[in-house]
Amino acid sequence: MLKSLHLFLSLCMLGLLACEKKQSEIENKEKSSQAQQSESTTFKVGLVFDKAGADDKSFNESASRGAKQAQEELGIELKTIEPPDDSAYELSNERFASRGYDLVISVGFIQEEAVQKVAARHPETKFAIIDTTVNLPNVASLMFEEHQGSFLVGMIAAMKSKTATVGFVGGMDIPLIRRFAIAYEAGAKHANPDVKVLTNYAGVTIEAFSDPTKGKELASSQIAQGADVIFAAAGSTGLGVFDAVAEKNIFGIGVDSNQNWIKPGNILTSMLKRVDVAVYETIKEAMNGNFEGGVKRFSLEDKGIDYAIDQYNKDLINQETIDQLEKTKKQIISGELKVPDYYVISKNS
Amino acid sequence: MKSLIRSIIALFLALACTGVLVSCIGESPWQVYKILFTSAFGSLSAFNYTLYYATPLIFTGLAVALAFHVGLFNIGCEGQLYMGAFATAVIGTYIPAQSSFPLLWIALMILVAFLAGALWGIIPGLLKAYRGSHEVINTIMMNFISISLLTYFALYHFKDHSIQAIATPLIPETIRIAKLSSWFPFEHTSPANFAFFIALGTAYLLYIFLWKTRYGFEYRAVGKSLQVAHSTGINVKKVLIFSMALSGGLAGLVALSEVLGHLYRFKEGFSHGYGFLGIAVALLGRNHPLGIVLASILFGALHNSGIALEFDTAHISRDLVGVIQGLIILVTTSDGLFELPWMKKILKNMKLSILQKGKA
Numbered sequence: 157m158l159k160s161l162h163l164f165l166s167l168c169m170l171g172l173l174a175c176e177k178k179q180s181e182i183e184n185k186e187k188s189s190q191a192q193q194s195e196s197t198t199f200k201v202g203l204v205f206d207k208a209g210a211d212d213k214s215f216n217e218s219a220s221r222g223a224k225q226a227q228e229e230l231g232i233e234l235k236t237i238e239p240p241d242d243s244a245y246e247l248s249n250e251r252f253a254s255r256g257y258d259l260v261i262s263v264g265f266i267q268e269e270a271v272q273k274v275a276a277r278h279p280e281t282k283f284a285i286i287d288t289t290v291n292l293p294n295v296a297s298l299m300f301e302e303h304q305g306s307f308l309v310g311m312i313a314a315m316k317s318k319t320a321t322v323g324f325v326g327g328m329d330i331p332l333i334r335r336f337a338i339a340y341e342a343g344a345k346h347a348n349p350d351v352k353v354l355t356n357y358a359g360v361t362i363e364a365f366s367d368p369t370k371g372k373e374l375a376s377s378q379i380a381q382g383a384d385v386i387f388a389a390a391g392s393t394g395l396g397v398f399d400a401v402a403e404k405n406i407f408g409i410g411v412d413s414n415q416n417w418i419k420p421g422n423i424l425t426s427m428l429k430r431v432d433v434a435v436y437e438t439i440k441e442a443m444n445g446n447f448e449g450g451v452k453r454f455s456l457e458d459k460g461i462d463y464a465i466d467q468y469n470k471d472l473i474n475q476e477t478i479d480q481l482e483k484t485k486k487q488i489i490s491g492e493l494k495v496p497d498y499y500v501i502s503k504n505s
Numbered sequence: 506m507k508s509l510i511r512s513i514i515a516l517f518l519a520l521a522c523t524g525v526l527v528s529c530i531g532e533s534p535w536q537v538y539k540i541l542f543t544s545a546f547g548s549l550s551a552f553n554y555t556l557y558y559a560t561p562l563i564f565t566g567l568a569v570a571l572a573f574h575v576g577l578f579n580i581g582c583e584g585q586l587y588m589g590a591f592a593t594a595v596i597g598t599y600i601p602a603q604s605s606f607p608l609l610w611i612a613l614m615i616l617v618a619f620l621a622g623a624l625w626g627i628i629p630g631l632l633k634a635y636r637g638s639h640e641v642i643n644t645i646m647m648n649f650i651s652i653s654l655l656t657y658f659a660l661y662h663f664k665d666h667s668i669q670a671i672a673t674p675l676i677p678e679t680i681r682i683a684k685l686s687s688w689f690p691f692e693h694t695s696p697a698n699f700a701f702f703i704a705l706g707t708a709y710l711l712y713i714f715l716w717k718t719r720y721g722f723e724y725r726a727v728g729k730s731l732q733v734a735h736s737t738g739i740n741v742k743k744v745l746i747f748s749m750a751l752s753g754g755l756a757g758l759v760a761l762s763e764v765l766g767h768l769y770r771f772k773e774g775f776s777h778g779y780g781f782l783g784i785a786v787a788l789l790g791r792n793h794p795l796g797i798v799l800a801s802i803l804f805g806a807l808h809n810s811g812i813a814l815e816f817d818t819a820h821i822s823r824d825l826v827g828v829i830q831g832l833i834i835l836v837t838t839s840d841g842l843f844e845l846p847w848m849k850k851i852l853k854n855m856k857l858s859i860l861q862k863g864k865a
Contacts, residue, residue: 268670288669502666
């Protein structure tokens with residue numbers, strides 16, 4: 157027993173010595189990096205993801221892509237953080253602001269209250285929040301006209317469907333996702349008035365955006381009811397939907413990022429919500445001193461919203477469909493065609 | 506005293522393990538210790554967040570400890586604190602916005618939080634006393650019921666439509682508990698509030714109750730041996746039922762720091778497992794109110810500094826922060842460590858014989 161104890165202790169000592177050495181190295185490194193920092197005034201950007209995390213292949217990843225592009229092209233200093241739970245949003249935002257970051261970008265409506273509180277505390281720091289509005293002069297609220305894009309992919313779905321039944325799998329049942337659902341249904345009916353639209357939500361909590369198992373379950377049940385094109389507006393829950401459609405060799409529609417590559421041949425298209433563009437533009441504006449608070453809308457017109465055609469799906473969609481889509485797109489942009497907007501409908505009811 | 510020293514030694518051991526772990530992934534342990542300490546206690550605002558995270562843990566820790574003393578294992582704190590929070594948030598919206606007796610209203614809300622939690626606690630208590638069904642299973646199941654049910658109510662019946670998240674409307678100023686910053690030199694908007702002192706007061710009251718009153722003696726007697734307590738004429742059923750109610754009530758008081766003190770509303774997902782962390786807090790605090798307060802502050806500090814670790818280091822992700830926290834819980838609560846022969850030998854050599862069994 158005593159022997160092993162001695163062994164243990166001597167190992168500990170060795171470990172400590174090793175650490176000691178590393179410590180001095182790191183301190184040197186730190187000193188040099190600090191020296192660099194004080195010389196150049198790099199523009200510092202902090203990015204707070206929501207609980208789905210940076211690798212959701214969808215919404216958060218899109219934001220991450222935009223920020224990384226800015227890092228490469230504009231030479232900003234970028235730090236990202238994935239809060240472990242709901243109570244950490246405020247602390248994460250606060251930490252960025254109090255460490256003197258120039259711009260803090262918060263991804264997702266779930267951070268609305270956190271940004272509201274922290275931005276009020278730090279009027280000198282610039283904030284940007286995606287998908288919801290915070291009415292403070294130092295906060296830019298980046299909003300997307302999701303209903304326009306959903307309408308278009310609804311049309312694609314209805315035109316592709318052989319069974320005249322299409323499905324919608326939403327993430328959390330909130331106004332934002334209902335906005336997708338209602339416009340998708342309207343788009344499908346616009347292309348084919350007789351189409352049947354099945355709508356399901358994965359849940360009522362934020363976990364509904366990161367539950368692929370539930371996504372697969374819902375998609376399978378919709379397939380059993382005859383759906384052969386399913387639109388997943390559900391964060392990483394959508395990955396389960398794609399699994400289900402690939403197994404039955406029918407079609408899914410992706411969301412936010414271009415998800416066509418995930419199951420090539422089984423993903424009809426993706427409704428693009430260019431969070432990356434919004435993030436990149438916001439960073440650029442803030443860096444050039446043109447930052448403005450208030451609501452900023454991204455729509456079909458400025459390509460903030462679009463549908464994806466690339467090498468993975470160009471054989472799935474024929475030219476006739478594309479012509480019709482482009483025509484409808486122009487009508488929506490010119491205001492000739494009104495797409496139902498849940499935000500407006502729910503306010504009037 | 507003995508258990509306090511043991512806990513402290515265990516904490517240092519845990520930190521040593523953490524050091525080995527982080528040096529394996531290429532971070533400097535000293536740097537990590539420094540971040541852990543400064544981000545929890547290093548500045549006024551850091552300390553404020555630590556107190557804020559500690560407050561709900563004191564309540565749930567006390568709740569679990571009370572049940573432990575009666576020999577019950579209350580895993581239902583999460584559901585009970587949801588009940589307390591929802592009840593205060595919903596009833597709170599009916600309180601007049603202006604009142605000349607705000608303290609009276611706050612006292613009423615404390616009562617509401619306690620009763621709502623107690624209601625959820627008494628059900629497993631009744632089932633245990635009259636049907637003999639095990640409280641562990643019942644309390645776990647009651648968690649699911651409570652959280653799902655209340656999320657449903659918050660979404661479809663009491664939702665504040667001005668925000669996207671599932672939350673009830675804000676409660677009026679009257680019943681909001683003041684922030685610590687109104688008395689102490691903290692930053693104006695930092696989250697810690699006077700619920701912390703209410704938690705300290707509750708801990709003291711629980712100490713008095715358990716060790717200085719006849720009821721407390723009965724509770725502990727039932728915890729030591731149900732049969733003996735029964736033979737000496739203690740009404741065991743009554744003790745089982747009321748201890749679960751009290752325990753649930755204590756958990757319900759989490760509403761004070763979260764709903765009345767910080768969020769001012771019930772929000773889906775507001776608790777990041779306070780109820781379950783309460784079990785760890787009670788274990789680490791050896792079921793003693795003072796120990797629980799200290800353990801809560803430690804856990805609050807860990808949670809607070811966890812985010813800082815992700816922030817200030819290159820390689821430590823949020824998952825590793827969880828590993829480190831788990832490691833600390835694991836080592837600090839492993840009591841058997843001190844009974845190992847080599848550990849005894851070290852302690853003996855260091856003349857810390859007070860730590861050995863039977864000598865304290």
